[in-house]
Amino acid sequence: MTTILIVAAVVLLTGLYGIGIYNKLVRLKNLVMEAWSGIDVMLKKRHDLIPNLVETVKGYASHERGTLESVISARTQALGAQSVEEKEAAEKRLSGALMNLFALAEQYPDLKASANFQQLQSQVESMEGEIEKARRYYNGTSRELNTLIESFPSNLIANMFGFEKSAYFQLDSAAEKNVPQIKF
DSSP states (O other): OHHHHHHHHHHHHHHHHHHHHHHHHHHHHHHHHHHHHHHHHHHHHHHHHHHHHHHHHHHHOTTOHHHHHHHHHHHHHHHHOOSHHHHHHHHHHHHHHHHHHHHHHTTOHHHHHOHHHHHHHHHHHHHHHHHHHHHHHHHHHHHHHHHHHHSTTHHHHHHHTTOOOOOOOOOSSHHHHSOOOOOO
């Protein structure tokens, strides 16, 4: 009788431990989805600023058509990206195009002095900082989820219920990891 109680207690404790792990996996999966949603919102705001920025620059540097078109094209690709990897690549292209646009503005003193351009520049710079914060939060929650999915014995529960690792949203080069400093 005592053996049956011990076995029942071990089974009960194991079951409760498994339920705890499952609930933690669900919580972390939801945090990762919430974090990605935060990045998506920030990227959307950034994408919404770009047409205004392009129009402002267009008024001063209309003959710089190639640079303006590359920004518009990069924005379109970024809006169409779906997966974390696709968005990561598209945002890298967009950041590069924006850097070229701001470098172009250096050649036009009237543009640099424009209050509208300065306001848009400030908003883009602020948005870059917000995106970086959201990216760090997302990567942190992804790291926690991935660690739990890969660790024993939680990996048994994760595999049993089909939990998948979350991709990180990261940049490749050290230069790209820095928030662009846009100064005129």
